[in-house]
Amino acid sequence: MTRRVILIPFLLITLLSGTVFSLRIVATINPYYLIVKEIVGQNAQVDLLIGPGQNPHIFSPKISDIRRLDGADLVIANGLDLEIFLERHLDDLASRGKTVVYIGNLLPKELIMEKEEQNEEQEHDHHVNPHIWLDPVILTDYVIPFLVEALSEIAPEKSGYFSANAAQLIDDLQEFDEEANSYLEKFRGSVVIVAHPSFTYFFRRYGLRLEPVLEGIGDEPTIGEIKKLVDFVRGEKVVGIFAEYQHSKRAIDILTAETSVRHGELDSLGISMSGIIELLQWNLGEIKRVFDGE
Numbered sequence: 001m002t003r004r005v006i007l008i009p010f011l012l013i014t015l016l017s018g019t020v021f022s023l024r025i026v027a028t029i030n031p032y033y034l035i036v037k038e039i040v041g042q043n044a045q046v047d048l049l050i051g052p053g054q055n056p057h058i059f060s061p062k063i064s065d066i067r068r069l070d071g072a073d074l075v076i077a078n079g080l081d082l083e084i085f086l087e088r089h090l091d092d093l094a095s096r097g098k099t100v101v102y103i104g105n106l107l108p109k110e111l112i113m114e115k116e117e118q119n120e121e122q123e124h125d126h127h128v129n130p131h132i133w134l135d136p137v138i139l140t141d142y143v144i145p146f147l148v149e150a151l152s153e154i155a156p157e158k159s160g161y162f163s164a165n166a167a168q169l170i171d172d173l174q175e176f177d178e179e180a181n182s183y184l185e186k187f188r189g190s191v192v193i194v195a196h197p198s199f200t201y202f203f204r205r206y207g208l209r210l211e212p213v214l215e216g217i218g219d220e221p222t223i224g225e226i227k228k229l230v231d232f233v234r235g236e237k238v239v240g241i242f243a244e245y246q247h248s249k250r251a252i253d254i255l256t257a258e259t260s261v262r263h264g265e266l267d268s269l270g271i272s273m274s275g276i277i278e279l280l281q282w283n284l285g286e287i288k289r290v291f292d293g294e
Contacts, residue, residue, distance in 0.1 A: 023155055026072040028083050029056050030269045031133040032103065032147075034276045036076060039147060039165045043158050047072070050083075052269035055246045060085045069093060074154055076147065080104035080112065080130035101150045104132050107142055113200055134268060135201035136177045136280060140170045172277050180284055181206060187291060193233060193241040193261070195252050198268035202283075208239075213251045221251050233259045240290040242266045264290040 023044035027033035030052040037046050047068055050059045056078075061069075066089060069075060077083055077090055079102030094100045104112070113129040132138050148166045152159035188207035192199075197212040204210070213221055213229060221229070233241070233255060241263040243252040249265075256263040264286045270279035288294075 023074075024072050025074045025076065025151075026069055027076045028086065029078060029133075030273070031276055031279065032076045032078070034270060034273065034279065035133075035139070035144065035169070036147060036151075038169050038275060039144070039151065039162050040158075041161070041165060043155070043161065044151075049086075052267075052271045052273070053246070056082050056269075058085065059083065061089060073099065074150060075100045076150070077102050078104050078130055078133070080128045080132070082130035099150065099154060101146065103143055103146055104128075104130055106146050107132065107138070111138065111142075113204070129197055129200050131198045131268060132201055133276075134199055134280070134283075135205050136173045136180070137205060138201065139276070140173045140177075144170055144173075169276070173280075176277060176280055176284075177205075180280075183284070183288060184208065187239055189237075190239040191236045193229070193238055193252075193255065194266070195242065195244040195249065196247045198244060198246075199242075199266060199283075211238075213255070214247060220248060226251055226254055229255060230258045233261055240264065240287065242286075242290070244268060245271060262290045262293055 023040070025036055025040070025044050025046045026049055027036055027046065028049045030048060030050070033046060033048040036044075040046060049061070049065055049068065050056045069089060070093070075090065075093060075098065077086070077100060082104070083090070090100050090102075111132075114127065133143065144166050148159075148162050151162050155162075184206035189209070191209045191211055192203055193211050193213065195212070196214045197210065200210050200212075211229075211232065229251070238259075238261050241252060241256055241259070241261050243249040243263070243265045245265060245267045246269060252263070255261075266283050266286060267273075267279070268283075270276075270282075273279040273282065
């Protein structure tokens with residue numbers, strides 16, 4: 001009898017402390033992982049495939065990653081050629097009946113920006129810019145509603161809960177948008193130099209011109225190209241130069257050494273961030289620090 005009295009509380013503690021999730025979700029990149037976590041709360045297991053310190057443009061999945069994708073009820077991907085080395089695996093999942101949502105492919109085409117890349121024959125190729133998650137208005141008007149719809153389809157009994165959490169997140173993003181717009185208003189028309197065109201959507205939202213050092217994936221500018229950039233910075237109203245955590249800093253370091261323009265470092269994927277608002281606020285804080293000359 002004594003052993004049974006001891007075991008029953010133990011079993012109860014084990015059952016209460018261990019959460020069994022019936023819904024498994026995989027997000028390819030950290031921003032969607034952060035958003036989905038806020039929407040679903042404790043009602044699903046959400047896994048991240050590509051860590052925020054990795055470059056999703058060149059990510060190649062391991063066997064363990066493929067297994068994680070296979071075990072998911074829902075896969076959230078950006079699309080727009082961001083996860084190009086994952087596309088074959090994601091298409092295979094979809095063909096086997098798994099729910100794979102490409103967020104970027106659901107946006108109106110007029111919102112998608114293009115970027116120009118120079119190929120080996122010195123010809124210019126046009127590709128879409130996939131970094132849509134850095135525009136808070138795109139998040140509130142399209143991304144979050146798309147996610148709520150996808151989540152509600154696979155867990156309709158939780159639809160109200162998802163919608164309520166999403167509504168709060170949208171309120172927070174709208175508040176951030178007002179703050180960013182108020183601060184950046186005085187810089188409209190100014191030029192920002194960035195390592196990679198990740199923040200194109202963000203700066204376009206607030207009327208700033210973006211000049212990326214690196215257009216392609218893993219490329220490096222030549223000495224001649226860097227010299228042209230130095231001349232460009234000296235001749236334009238450049239208010240800031242930004243490196244980016246996930247990309248090479250060599251060209252940015254040369255630019256900042258050759259010019260007197262203030263500089264900083266942005267993070268498009270949110271290393272060590274706990275939420276999408278924190279990710280956006282951190283970058284806005286870095287922009288303010290540079291623009292204000294602190």
